[in-house]
Amino acid sequence: MDFELPDEMVALRDMARRFAAEEIAPHARAWDRDGEIPLETIKKLGELGFMGVLVPTDLDGAELGYLGNSIVMEEVARQCGGTALMLAAHNGLCLGHLLVAANDEQRKKYIPPLARGEMIGSWCLTEPGSGSDAAALKTTAVLDGNEWVLNGSKMFITNGHRAGLFVVTARTSEESKTRGISAFIVERDAKGLIIGPKEDKMGMRASDTVPVTLEDVRVPKENLCGALNNGFIDALTVLERGRITIGALSVGLARGALEESLAYGKEREQFGKPLVAHQTIQMLLADMAMETDAARLLVRRAALKQDAGESSEMESSMCKLFASEIATKACLNGIQICGGYGYTKDIPIERLMRDAKLCEIGEGSSQVQRMIISRRLLDLGGK
Ligand SMILES: Cc1cc2nc3c(=O)[nH]c(=O)nc-3n(C[C@H](O)[C@H](O)[C@H](O)COP(=O)(O)OP(=O)(O)OC[C@H]3O[C@@H](n4cnc5c(N)ncnc54)[C@H](O)[C@@H]3O)c2cc1C
Known part of the structure; x- marks a missing residue:
């Protein structure tokens, strides 16, 4: 290895x-x-x-x-x-x-x-009434001649403000909760696609998050993406892979907290010596470094499994869960190390902290990741 x-x-x-x-x-x-x-x-x-x-x-x-x-x-x-x-x-x-x-x-x-980056993409799974229980979604798609007609509301859609293309999940059968959902490609100029105002978020503010409403949106029959009624199963694969991305994002935030704290702690002196010369501060920095490295290793394990063409359901959940939680912890400790200045916008740690918290919520909260991991441990089956 x-x-x-x-x-x-x-x-x-x-x-x-x-x-x-x-x-x-x-x-x-x-x-x-x-x-x-x-x-x-x-x-x-x-x-x-x-x-x-x-x-x-x-x-x-x-x-x-x-x-x-x-x-x-x-x-x-x-x-x-x-x-x-x-x-x-x-x-x-x-x-x-x-x-x-x-x-x-x-x-x-x-x-x-x-x-090529000429167009930004969005993915619309979450709805006002369904987040963690994503398969409870209520948006519908009904075939009318050669067109699908979509109706419903999507919530918390990243990039929706400027996206040129939306992948939208909608119910196409009432016979099964998870195997009655399909995915559709919806272009931005589709009539009836209504992009709401940007959410006023705590963090991740540079990234836009909007509600998206579909009112009799008609897309050609060919815009069904994947097999009919298999859209939620495909979405689970998308999330299994996406969680590696959020894990890596979290590692970047944790590393940011460590590097900013180290830089500040070397400059700032209290009681006649730099902050980093105080043992209590050193303990915090050591934990931040160790946990960031451990999170990166978990991320890379899941990434390498995907690159080898293998499933990484449990590894993806573990890396996302661990990395996001240690990122928030590293940012909070970073703010503590930087004291009053850390609580201001003069040092970026407060922004990193606000950004990190999202990683414990988006693409499946920490509770959902623990549910996925324990389902595997108890042999209750995965997706
Ligand atoms: C900034 C941002 C960007 C996002 N981007 C997208 C996007 O691009 N596309 C998209 O489709 N979605 C997106 N989301 C939605 C995101 O995936 C959901 O917010 C997330 O899955 C949680 O759903 P919820 O907010 O409805 O919380 P809920 O499901 O209502 O959960 C609330 C709390 O209850 C807990 N909980 C729920 N069920 C259980 C249970 N069974 N046992 C124990 N605890 C439980 C949760 O862990 C959470 O802490 C985004 C969200 C945010 C905030």
Whole structure:
């Protein structure tokens, strides 16, 4: 077993780290304040291949696999959680679903512009009445001649404010809760697709989150994505993979908290010596470093399983659960180390903390991850 990254992944990490330090870090505070990532930055992310990181090269992607994706996510999140969440929803969820379920024609038509970063993607599973119990969704799709007619409401949709393409799950059969749902590709200009106002969130503010309403939205019959009534099963695969992305995002936030605390603690002196020379502070820093490394190893284990073509349901849940919880803890300890200044926006730790909390909620809360892991332990079956 080799814990060192292969040369091409080291090069990718260095490139992503440089880009994040030069093009994201200087603006992250303003994007958090203003609630928007400039389209120019998204274009640059596209040019680097980061908007198509999982997509095969013949569809204009960078084909870097889940290991490459986790490296990019960590580096971007280290500087701006919101930018990383925009990437996570675009790559992990929207493109993730297309890669799992789209047919050849749909792949050729929809994936390349998304992978090049010319269009942003959204994924619409959650509804006002169904979050953790996602299969209880109420949006419907009814076939009318050569068109599907969609009606319902979606909630907390990342990237929805500017997305050009939405993958929407809707009920197509009442016969089964989980095997009565299908996925549809909905283009932004579809009549009856109503994008609501941005949520005023605690964190991840650079990334937009909106409600999406579908009022008699008609899409061609061919826009069914995947097999009829298999949309929720495909969504579970999308989430199994997506959770590695959120795990990596969390590692980036935890590392950010550690690096910011170390830098501040070396400069700031109290009782005649730098903060980092006090043993109690050293204990906090040691735990942050250890837990960040452990989280990264869990993320890489799940990523390598996916890259080997294996299922990683339990590994994905473990990495997402552990990484998100230690990220929040690292950020809270980081604020403690930085004292009063850590509680201000002069140091980015308070932003990292607000961003980190989302990772314990989105793509399945910590409670849901524990349910998935324990179901496996008790041999109660997975998806
Ligand atoms: C910023 C942001 C971005 C998001 N982006 C997207 C997106 O792009 N697409 C999308 O489809 N969704 C998105 N979501 C939705 C997200 O996945 C849900 O918020 C999440 O799954 C939790 O659902 P909920 O908010 O409805 O909480 P609920 O399901 O109502 O849960 C509330 C609390 O109860 C707990 N709980 C629920 N059931 C149980 C149980 N059986 N046992 C114990 N505890 C339980 C939960 O863990 C949670 O702590 C986003 C959410 C946010 C906040």
